[in-house]
Amino acid sequence: MNKWTVNEAPQDLRVLISGFQSWSEAELRPLTDVQAVPGQHWRVEQGHDPGFPPSGEAGVWRSHTVLALVRADGSGWVGSVGDATRTFAQWEARAGTEAVTVTCTLEGPDVPVTWEETGDVIATLEARAADLGVAMGARTPAPLRVWCSWYSYYRDVTLDAMLDNARLASEHGLDFDVFQLDDGFQTFLGDWEDPSAHFGGHARELPARLAELGFTAGLWLAPFLVQPQSRLFRDHPEWLLRGEDGQPLAFGNNWGGPYHALDTTHPGALDWIRELGRTVRGWGYTYLKIDFLYGATQPGVRHDPTVGRAEAYRMGLQAFRDGVGDDAFILACGAPLAQSIGLVDAMRTGPDVAPLWDEDSRRVWLGDATGPSARNALHTALSRWYQHAWYQPDPDVAICRRELSLLNATERDAIAGMLDVIGGLRASSDPISLLDEEGRALLRQCLTVSTPDRPVTLAASHGDAVTHFTRGTFNLTDRAEGGIPAHGYRSAQGKEQA
Numbered sequence: 001m002n003k004w005t006v007n008e009a010p011q012d013l014r015v016l017i018s019g020f021q022s023w024s025e026a027e028l029r030p031l032t033d034v035q036a037v038p039g040q041h042w043r044v045e046q047g048h049d050p051g052f053p054p055s056g057e058a059g060v061w062r063s064h065t066v067l068a069l070v071r072a073d074g075s076g077w078v079g080s081v082g083d084a085t086r087t088f089a090q091w092e093a094r095a096g097t098e099a100v101t102v103t104c105t106l107e108g109p110d111v112p113v114t115w116e117e118t119g120d121v122i123a124t125l126e127a128r129a130a131d132l133g134v135a136m137g138a139r140t141p142a143p144l145r146v147w148c149s150w151y152s153y154y155r156d157v158t159l160d161a162m163l164d165n166a167r168l169a170s171e172h173g174l175d176f177d178v179f180q181l182d183d184g185f186q187t188f189l190g191d192w193e194d195p196s197a198h199f200g201g202h203a204r205e206l207p208a209r210l211a212e213l214g215f216t217a218g219l220w221l222a223p224f225l226v227q228p229q230s231r232l233f234r235d236h237p238e239w240l241l242r243g244e245d246g247q248p249l250a251f252g253n254n255w256g257g258p259y260h261a262l263d264t265t266h267p268g269a270l271d272w273i274r275e276l277g278r279t280v281r282g283w284g285y286t287y288l289k290i291d292f293l294y295g296a297t298q299p300g301v302r303h304d305p306t307v308g309r310a311e312a313y314r315m316g317l318q319a320f321r322d323g324v325g326d327d328a329f330i331l332a333c334g335a336p337l338a339q340s341i342g343l344v345d346a347m348r349t350g351p352d353v354a355p356l357w358d359e360d361s362r363r364v365w366l367g368d369a370t371g372p373s374a375r376n377a378l379h380t381a382l383s384r385w386y387q388h389a390w391y392q393p394d395p396d397v398a399i400c401r402r403e404l405s406l407l408n409a410t411e412r413d414a415i416a417g418m419l420d421v422i423g424g425l426r427a428s429s430d431p432i433s434l435l436d437e438e439g440r441a442l443l444r445q446c447l448t449v450s451t452p453d454r455p456v457t458l459a460a461s462h463g464d465a466v467t468h469f470t471r472g473t474f475n476l477t478d479r480a481e482g483g484i485p486a487h488g489y490r491s492a493q494g495k496e497q498a
Contacts, residue, residue: 010095017063026383047370059095080128082112084338151429155184168432180218190232207284218287261295264316277323350381355405393424398446417489423452
């Protein structure tokens, strides 16, 4: 364990943290605040690292890979690591009466660790993030503009719905590059070649038909997860990550209940993952969104006990990359962030957007801000602005429709502002038929690719996140602040919707 003492009054400092995976919270908070931890263990498993969960204590903040303490003048301290290929770097800042204790514990092989005082936390954090990206061979291709089926059709998506939306996008001249089929085309997790009863075809039929309309085909997979109802679970229980009792480890709570994960140290499982990549590439998919990847990192009993959790994850991800080929575009989601550098082209850097601003019952009462909502997506994605040096950031979809949505114009505009500030991928999921002229205009704005922006300060914020950028300022609170309405965004030119 690496340990330092910061001789500074804790009440005078802010802490900037980044959680374990895509959906885990990233925040900018007073150091003396309480870091929330979900009240239900399955939510810790699904949204955080159960091996190093949030503290749940006042003045104790846990972060992965990087950590920063910020003074009121923007100076402070930055912690970082030089490699994350096989190692989890687990940072903790613990406020005392008159000083702060900072530790960094490495789970995996030793890697270089730095803790440095700086006059400019923003610039130093950006520089260390860039160093890590270079060291791990970060892939940062040009951003793509993607239509995704999930946020409109969810698991009820059909082949006809995909094609209907692609035709309408073409007719309206909407500049999408990729039409991506999300969850719902398959029977069970693990049985990816078996079409669901409602899909109305097979996923392999889609790429050629989308190509006729001028679009690249994308496909969603959760390659490391296995549902207990699947043939894969029945035929190859020896490939599954196990608990201490020797039984397949069950965790999470989606798709009607818990699920299992492949043991990515097992040669048979790795061969299967590799072949899955080859199969979907053979169907014609060159854009793959692979989701719930954290499953490979769950604490458990592995086939090869000498392999740590970070390395096991990397082995599984490498197998999938080998299967789809080096020229395929991989967007990772629900994925350990730094451990994916060099193998994925893009990364979801926050929770799912949803057609509602906030979900208090989950965030406030259950202590879990990893769930879908516009507020959660902005809160975390904005606080990870520096990660564009690791991959193309994916802050998730714009919501431009007024129907089937609880978002108002101010909130829709804030999401559009997030996309502009973060840069990276541009995505939408609105049924094209529901967009009127105003909705299509907002969508065209959201599809305009931009370069990543940077904060102007970490010493002030409208909400518990990074909100002040050179191009504009966000207000994530429930009241007007700084002349910006609640849940709003004001560009540097003063434009805002109220």
